[in-house]
Amino acid sequence: RNRVKYKVHDENNEARPGDIVLIEECRPLSRHKRWRMKSITHRAS
Template sequence: MSEKKANQKQFVGVVVSDKMDKTVVVMVERLAQHSLYKKYIKRRKKFMAHDEENACRIGDKVLIEETRPLSRHKRWRVRQILERAKVLDK
């Protein structure tokens, strides 16, 4: 399990939903160049990722990695939490 494949993809993103059990939705943002105008545009995509300990919260910055299909929509696993979301006390 700890052995890593050479072609395994990894992305850094922000958790936008944690309402499911052992699953989080991660928004990954990247820059893509427009083919005609050569301007860089922000592209976003949401990935469902497996969170075994239910440790992630909304706003956390996480590293996700590609894995075998875990369900119909989940093909990613949370590898580590890079930065916790800031909590505002009232």
């Protein structure tokens, strides 16, 4: 299984390092951010 790191916009600052999140593509929010966090699927312990 592969892991990829994306720069994702987390509007409410909910995610923590190590969390697995569901993301969706959106309009460009900054130079590198083109993804928005939809939900947190698995919290890091």
